[in-house]
Amino acid sequence: MPVEFESVVTVSAAKQIADSLRAAIMDGRLKVDERLPTEEELAQRFKVSRPTVREALKRLAAQHLIRSRRGPTGGNFVASPAPEDAARSLANATTLMVAVGDIGLDDMATARLELEGVCCRLAAARGDAELAAPLATMREELARQGEAALTDEEFCASDVRFHRALVDAAGNALLSYLMHAVVEALQPVSNMIIYRVREREAILGFHARLLQSLETRNAEAATAALGDLVDYTRDRYREALEKRAERAG
Known part of the structure; x- marks a missing residue:
């Protein structure tokens, strides 16, 4: 079942999206090694542009909360705590x-x-x-x-x-x-x-x-x-x- 996220306002949208995803990771709604929705899917759910989503994902990667993988089965995944x-x-x-x-x-x-x-x-x-x-x-x-x-x-x-x-x-x-x-x-x-x-x-x-x-x-x-x-x-x-x-x- 897809994780539901609340809509956010456009001001500081990238930070709000990152905070929303981080909360989902911390409370277990998103599990370790689980694949996140695509940038396009996240953009539609949060009603923002893909560059805004990309910036949010960069924030999460900098916090070592997600990792990216290339290839047909690639994408962004919840990272195991290091x-x-x-x-x-x-x-x-x-x-x-x-x-x-x-x-x-x-x-x-x-x-x-x-x-x-x-x-x-x-x-x-x-x-x-x-x-x-x-x-x-x-x-x-x-x-x-x-x-x-x-x-x-x-x-x-x-x-x-x-x-x-x-x-x-x-x-x-x-x-x-x-x-x-x-x-x-x-x-x-x-x-x-x-x-x-x-x-x-x-x-x-x-x-x-x-x-x-x-x-x-x-x-x-x-x-x-x-x-x-x-x-x-x-x-x-x-x-x-x-x-x-x-x-x-």
Whole structure:
């Protein structure tokens, strides 16, 4: 049975059509892998031109809600949710919010401490086989961070990979999605600001404590190490901003 859509006015018609189709996808009236009506059919149903429909479909494609396929059996189909795309969109939006000042230092530090703290507790409760891969990655990154020849950029990238492995160790898909914004967006932004004033040996010390605590399944010690790392990062962040203000003055 065809899905029924309400008529729309011509002002911002493409957005209204996209919103209407999106609602049908989100509430299940349009199922994953279901073929959408053709552009001509949609134009007739919404009483708009085909270019307007095409613009609406572009909006949905940009949101990864639909995908197109060529050929005799082609068309536009409802896309299966892609966690990587959704997480990337979240990280991009978070980076923008930091850039314009909507997310500040305290918010960044609090979110990181609370969310990664949950990861530590979940990871500490898991078995050896489940933690083998993420702990191995953390060991590799810790060793890499101790290399004297490592550039600042490489150290920051390793820092991100280390904490990404910590998130993986928790084994929670939803938490992993939410943490993408913290690890992939907030942490690199923080690193870019404080890398000139932080000491690598200090970061290595915090990371070593965190890793050792997880290896022994000591959630309390892991959370304490993380808290000290976040406090250190917060202090270095403020120091960097003060130095920047002094240079500007």
